[in-house]
Amino acid sequence: MTPRPRLLLTAALLALVPAAQAADLRLYPTLGEVTSQPLKVEGGAVTVPFPKADWAWVVPGSVRLLGVPVTRTRVTPGVNVLRAHEGEAVRVLRGGLNLKGTLADAEALLVQLDSGEYLTVRPDELAFSTRPPSSRDVADVKVTFETGGAGSANLLYQTRALSWKPRYELDASGDAATLRALAEIRNAGDQSFSGSTDLYAGDVRLVPENVPMPTPAVVGELTTTTSSAGNAAVAQDRAVTALGEVSGLQRYALSRPLTIGPRETQTLPFLAPKLSGFARYDRISTYFSPSNSSGRATRFYKFTADAALPAGPLTVRENGVLVGNVSLGSTAAGQLSDLSLGADPELRFSRSVTVLNTEKDGSGRILSRSYRVSYALTSTKSAATTAQVREQVYGQSVVVDGKVQTGNPVMVTRYVTVPAGGKANVTFTLKVRGG
Incomplete structure (x- = not known):
């Protein structure tokens, strides 16, 4: 039997999580909230490792363990094992060249060449005279939860690697116009996510913290998967259902679990509201x-939609000709858009x-x-x-x-x-x- 989709954290964590149970993803305009499959807590503590690159996207203070009482949470930063090789002779293998040098700064991956110049390198470009560290030696950030007892628990955290926004397409011809919406889901990190997914639109505020955000790595091209709103089979496969208002937010649900890979953007059919009063x-x-x-x-288009529309960019076409791209503000059902x-x-x-x-x-x-x-x-x-x-x-x-x-x-x-x-x-x- 094919296992249901899973949340991919790290190999160490997956060993603790039953593969047959899915995660829950809640996506907001600027972040995502992830709930893992149940973890089995034994011995009064459980440790969850995060790769350093993934931890950089995690919202500070958002990591929690639900289901068992937690008496203390400890976050232990990973150690860059290349530090032990600082000052050692290395060779830089780049573009057919074999350059001699010294590892000057492990954190910055900075090599001083024998010729005196400094060069920033990638880990896979380094050749060591002694056994180099392998990927298994790279230490993760470890989050340890000390608990008041054993039991089943779920890991919950927020990550800025995940986000979503609606995109709109208005096609006008004569006195008629059609509005379609697409849900654009983005994963800016290096970690894959999978699970049942809800989308939330609205003003979700977090207390700002002075923490630098990572810059997404560019490896090849950004993968974009687009499901056409005109393709009935795809639309049914990736339907997004409006579930109404929750504390001032609009909630939508994907009818099937979402799987999104590293640095991937997926665009799914979203809403197709009926318009009145188009002019x-x-x-x-x-x-x-x-x-x-x-x-x-100044040119204006106006209409009233029969469904609530979260804020997002809107592309306007007149008889197939692009006439503008504007920002559509958040509107309630029956509210005029101008x-x-x-x-x-x-x-x-x-x-x-x-x-x-x-x-x-x-x-x-x-x-x-x-x-x-x-x-x-x-x-x-x-x-x-x-x-x-x-x-x-x-x-x-x-x-x-x-x-x-x-x-x-x-x-x-x-x-x-x-x-x-x-x-x-x-x-x-x-x-x-x-x-």
Whole structure:
């Protein structure tokens, strides 16, 4: 019988863990939480080794043993066994060259060549005159849990090697649009992970600690496995199910266990929400000023999805043509998404302001002024477009087209249809008291 997927920690740990039981993975936007298969605790203590490269990704203070009472936890750093060979003569085998030198710094893998220069090397490039250390000699970081008794327990820890984020694809054509989501799961470390997996989206904060993060090693190319949302067989194989809200986070579950290798990224079908109210429009945004101005509009797409959407990058295509890549903010089901796609040089405006009246008190102090604000819109687009004109006005009292407004500032919003290759105008009056 084929064993179920396992969490791969180290050979020493696997010897302690039943192979037939899977791990649990909880993935967040910036980290992952790993729960191991049950460990058998005997003799009042259990030691779990972490390879040094894997330990560098572990969130400090997050390693716990669940299921048995723990009286003390000790973390023993691994020792670089190459230190015993510092000062010894070595040879560097690189690119067909055989260079004589001395191991100057074991931690930095720094060799001083007989010619005097210093060279940073890889462990597999070193040849020793005495027996070199093997991979079995490399000491791990050891986490020892002293317990109040024997029993079955699970190892729990957080690692920044694992993370996930949603990616969105919006395809628009005519009056219709389709939104698809992909879950991008990333393993930046050198350790493989496998197990049942839940994805959590939202604001998960950790107290920052002054601990340097490792730089992912680049070995060959990053492996990316993509499951197409259009492939029904793959989508069914890697379905992601929404499980609702948990303490302000959105929870999703993979229908089958995930196995992800070192430095691997996997992209799986995620959500396919239904959209309503899809529309394209151009926006002109200004602040009120008595001075004339001009500029160009900004392209916007808006829609409402019937499912909650966690924040992530969104790629927009119009009839298959890429028109922009933007950030989609986290939205609740039924909440409007309003996306700015950048400047639209095909729709320009000229804004002019005319002073209509100035109101003063008996001492000549200005109490208020009235203005006519006019926008002349000019389009060189091949199709008609809806333009939204928004002007933000500050004042103690603001009257727009004879109607008193509340709040400070006041947002004056007007809509107009601009014909293809044509012009349109927007005009309103303001009475502003104070500033």
